[in-house]
Amino acid sequence: xxxxxxxxxxxxxxxxxxxxxxxxxxxxxxxxxxxxxxxxxxxxxxxxxxxxxxxxxxxxxxxxxxxxxxxxxxxxxxxxxxxxxxxxxxxxxxxxxxxxxxxxxxxxxxxxxxxxxxxxxxxxxxxxxxxxxxxxxxxxxxxxxxxxxxxxxxxxxxxxxxxxxxxxxxxxxxxxxxxxxxxxxxxxxxxxxxxxxxxxxxxxxxxxxxxxxxxxxxxxxxxxx
Amino acid sequence: xxxxxxxxxxxxxxxxxxxxxxxxxxxxxxxxxxxxxxxxxxxxxxxxxxxxxxxxxxxxxxxxxxxxxxxxxxxxxxxxxxxxxxxxxxxxxxxxxxxxxxxxxxxxxxxxxxxxxxxxxxxxxxxxxxxxxxxxxxxxxxxxxxxxxxxxxxxxxxxxxxxxxxxxxxxxxxxxxxxxxxxxxxxxxxxxxxxxxxxxxxxxxxxxxxxxxxxxxxx
Numbered sequence: 025x026x027x028x029x030x031x032x033x034x035x036x037x038x039x040x041x042x043x044x045x046x047x048x049x050x051x052x053x054x055x056x057x058x059x060x061x062x063x064x065x066x067x068x069x070x071x072x073x074x075x076x077x078x079x080x081x082x083x084x085x086x087x088x089x090x091x092x093x094x095x096x097x098x099x100x101x102x103x104x105x106x107x108x109x110x111x112x113x114x115x116x117x118x119x120x121x122x123x124x125x126x127x128x129x130x131x132x133x134x135x136x137x138x139x140x141x142x143x144x145x146x147x148x149x150x151x152x153x154x155x156x157x158x159x160x161x162x163x164x165x166x167x168x169x170x171x172x173x174x175x176x177x178x179x180x181x182x183x184x185x186x187x188x189x190x191x192x193x194x195x196x197x198x199x200x201x202x203x204x205x206x207x208x209x210x211x212x213x214x215x216x217x218x219x220x221x222x223x224x225x226x227x228x229x230x231x232x233x234x235x236x237x238x239x240x241x242x243x244x245x246x247x248x249x
Numbered sequence: 250x251x252x253x254x255x256x257x258x259x260x261x262x263x264x265x266x267x268x269x270x271x272x273x274x275x276x277x278x279x280x281x282x283x284x285x286x287x288x289x290x291x292x293x294x295x296x297x298x299x300x301x302x303x304x305x306x307x308x309x310x311x312x313x314x315x316x317x318x319x320x321x322x323x324x325x326x327x328x329x330x331x332x333x334x335x336x337x338x339x340x341x342x343x344x345x346x347x348x349x350x351x352x353x354x355x356x357x358x359x360x361x362x363x364x365x366x367x368x369x370x371x372x373x374x375x376x377x378x379x380x381x382x383x384x385x386x387x388x389x390x391x392x393x394x395x396x397x398x399x400x401x402x403x404x405x406x407x408x409x410x411x412x413x414x415x416x417x418x419x420x421x422x423x424x425x426x427x428x429x430x431x432x433x434x435x436x437x438x439x440x441x442x443x444x445x446x447x448x449x450x451x452x453x454x455x456x457x458x459x460x461x462x463x464x465x466x467x468x
Binding site: 091092093104106107108182186187190200215217218219220221223225226233234 | 307308310311312313315316317319320323324325326327328401405406407408409411412419422423426430432433436439440443444447448451
């Protein structure tokens with residue numbers, strides 16, 4: 025049998041380079057998720073307020089961000105801003121901005137959903153007890169809303185990690201780019217390395233995302249009632 | 250903005266939008282079939298197939314489409330399996346979409362209580378008829394919001410097809426930026442194209458959801 029392309033994986037520090045590339049993706053998504061959760065909670069609360077202008081602005085923002093493919097948003101921030109406004113962002117910064125914008129929209133909608141799913145009498149009872157608006161949110165609404173929210177936010181994290189793969193298309197060196205470099209470097213010695221490397225990346229993503237999505241499912245089941 | 254440039258290149262975008270739409274629709278139809286199969290296999294707890302469906306759903310939901318496409322288009326030819334760009338795109342999209350559709354159907358099927366089945370059996374329907382006339386119509390109306398969200402999600406996902414050398418909307422935009430450095434115009438048309446493609450679907454989905462809210466039985 026011919027020698028297998030899989031040995032490329034273990035030549036030198038190739039495998040560590042792949043993991044390093046994966047870390048770039050994970051790092052960007054985690055940064056974006058943390059920012060989105062904070063901003064999303066604000067957006068969600070704003071969307072439940074009674075001011076029409078604020079609500080409609082938020083709605084337009086949400087619809088636009090959700091309808092545009094994330095790759096289009098990346099192109100707008102990475103190429104568009106550089107050309108029209110002269111703002112040159114690194115690929116990674118552009119990615120964090122785009123995924124925060126997107127994550128905030130998604131998170132905001134989840135927060136809004138969780139907030140309006142809390143029955144009105146919870147707010148009214150809080151008022152009746154003489155709590156201030158802030159206290160009602162802090163001690164009554166948020167603790168209940170969080171239970172519905174946390175599994176959804178964890179789901180958003182896996183979606184974020186998966187979507188962040190797109191950054192390879194604006195030139196960020198992440199796991200797919202590293203794989204391409206390794207394949208090119210071994211083009212003549214190991215011509216069939218591509219299937220092994222891309223196969224490995226497929227399973228690397230699975231190993232990262234699967235436990236996280238299982239966690240979301242379990243929390244959702246446990247907190248159902 | 251250079252309006253002359255924009256009008257000149259509208260046909261390019263229209264062509265690309267058609268390609269995106271065609272591949273997207275094909276992928277979505279196949280996804281629906283895969284999803285229905287996987288959901289039914291799990292609903293009826295068919296011995297071996299049920300496990301296969303479960304493994305497939307987990308694999309597909311936890312990996313990005315871009316990586317799936319790289320594997321299909323750049324990886325498989327190394328072991329002699331050469332697939333055309335368009336087939337790669339359709340296979341990739343269906344592989345990804347199948348699991349999302351399966352989850353949507355599954356949540357609908359699970360929401361129908363067992364007394365529905367029992368009542369249907371009691372009035373003498375066969376198992377096939379129970380599914381066809383009693384369970385599925387109700388489950389479908391519950392699944393519709395999730396199915397619509399998946400349709401929009403999958404059309405958005407087609408934006409990565411340019412990596413398998415398909416001249417989709419992203420490809421055209423990138424081409425124009427590279428050739429003429431008309432970044433603003435190219436991106437503007439890109440946004441408009443996706444709005445034209447997705448806004449009607451999004452509005453239709455919202456309308457459909459409002460209509461179907463009345464279809465729920467007994468609640």
